[in-house]
Amino acid sequence: MRKVGKGGSTPFEIGTKPNQLTPLTNEELLNRRGESAIWYRMSPCPCPSGDQIPDCPFCYSGLIRTFQEELIIQEELAERVTGNCVFTRYAPISKIDEAKLFQRGSKKDLSIMKVHEDHFEVLEPLKYWNQVELKYRVKMIEEIIVEGSGSNEYVLFPKLPDGALTGVVEVFKIPEIGEPIPVKYSGFTLNSIVFPERVNGLHRAKIKFVSAIKIGYKTFNVDPSNKPFDKSQLTFQSGELMGVLGSGYRIGEGDIITLLVSKLRHSEYIHFKPNGKAIDKVAYSPIFEIDSIISKERDGLKLWKQGRDYILFGDSEVQWLTDKPRGGYTIIYDYHPSFRVTGFIEAGDGENRPKPRIFKMKPVSSFNARD
Template sequence: MPRQFINSGSNPFQTELGPSAFNPNPPDDLINRQGERAIWLRALPPPSKMQTGRMLGEEDEPWMYRIDRVRRMPQETIINQHIEGLDLFTKFGPISKVRDLYMFRNEDYGGNVHLEVEKFSDNRITIKPNPEFVPDYEFQCDYEVETFERRFIKPFIQTKAGRNLFLDTDELIVKIHSVHRHISGTEQFELLADVKTDLTKIILPQASEAGREFILDITTFSPISIGYRTIDARDKRLSDKSGLSLVAGDLDLVVPTNINLSKDDILIPLNSLNTEKEWIQRGEDGRFPIKLSPVREVYAIYSDTEEFHDFEIEDFRFLKINEQTPDNLMIVYGYNPRFRVLPESTISAIARKVQPRKYNARLDQTSLDLGNIFEEILK
């Protein structure tokens, strides 16, 4: 879900159709408000994959994973509470393109009025003057938003003492350009070195007290929102020999209408954590690569004789120990599981409106470096 500028619903009368036996999928607004955030990676196959039609993992040739820099939003209704003069405000932003914008008007009064856009910024659309424009009418907007946004935040006030800075947002912090901290007793700021992120927070090199002022220059990423449930062993579809073969542990997955998943795409839910134990070995750069990523928590690190506590996670999959250790360690950690989208999907429509699409997905621990993927996109 992109950065949200307007917290209220797009329609004051809440006319969205809810789930029912006839319409089993939840509406877009419900998924965006109550769904789980997830990273969506497009899987781009090598030429041999396109020629053979085989599934992911059946050849040695590496796949590429990419993240869309722009995302089309579901068509949005803009009401007069979100209109100021010739400026219309969408629920999400920053806007990258307005595909279509029109004023809804009854056919008896001449039908819909298409409006020309003069400029747009963040979630503001400024239209060109039009004698037929009436702000009390409803407006339909079809637009795209940027998924990556460079943000300059000044001031940012630390709310809790410690090394962690939390942004009050659903966005992920994917790159830190600079962090400046206020020098107590002066009007100056100092540039901090070795500042890191684990997607959800900024990790400082040293602790700071609550109330400290910072200047942040960061790039954030807007994840999508999904709804899902695990298929258990009692599901009747597991014994159905027709259609797609499902197994216990697969997901029933529903996404908003603007998310066009395809076979073999990867989804990483960001609230769910799986726990793993493995032996890790020091690499040439002194760090310990971890098999499953993104790593979100480290519960324990052991050698044969002792436990270690002074460590950091870098690039979501590398362990850096700040004390003397053997070259082989045992780590217990929590990571976000990854799921691969299966070939088939279910679509539905009701009341002349396309409904969110339903897919199935399967747990898949394909090796990928999430930090490197973000770095490549942001070059």
């Protein structure tokens, strides 16, 4: 899902918004003031408990991650009308449920003829000043083509829209002359692709991409003398936050939300494990950036260099390119905070109209688990 139109436009010269002709909806307020995040469900793996293995490629410690594939957008006016083409504010469109023309105080259903990525065609001829109210669906998960360049690098950071990378389909190196060359990759993070060997030049990749959502949230004081919801008997545990999402998101208890802008710093000591593996896992994820890795040697403290001695592998692991420090090491890194939905404050739809979802959420160490 991506924004392709401004929305709320009118044929009148109005300088500021919101106003009487272009009001600001709850969803628009969240889009303007909320923070970008990724949201998904963690559900039990369908494998029998006796068949589950620690390194299963399909689940995370017995849990599978699923995403909402479509978002319903309703009670929204068309971004613009040109002839018999009606343009929406978000794309790519997967389905048009309703399109109603405001005409002389009434609403008239329009006949949908053909649906394109960012607009659809109707049978009736329209004027540019016509107002069309829409209810339509857009895709939240897409396969898109991205490009990234590197110079003797293990990791490439392609330019991405607002969202997160959830899978890699294929990667090709684009030479200056000749056909594209397939390239093997070993992993990926929310915004990068990891390779088993150093790569150079321009690379083009087809990736699976999930669009970001916008979430509003606030913290609470758990002092008994200052309960924010005393009359409603709602209680918040220490560390819980109140969150709010738009009406089109089918969020449930146990879902995980990871903020994409906020970052926290953490330091921890990693013990040396003589198991022959060159990969170590950290406590908090997804990692945004590794600040430094420090070990104690005979001559004093040693600072290891990223890209030469180690690289970030996936969202929560460090892959060593050289021998790991035998005495263990300290790692300092920044990560995106994640939260688990613990309950709902308001989930009903009054007046038979969809309303934003207001819920409680609590921090978790990783976006790969419920606890």
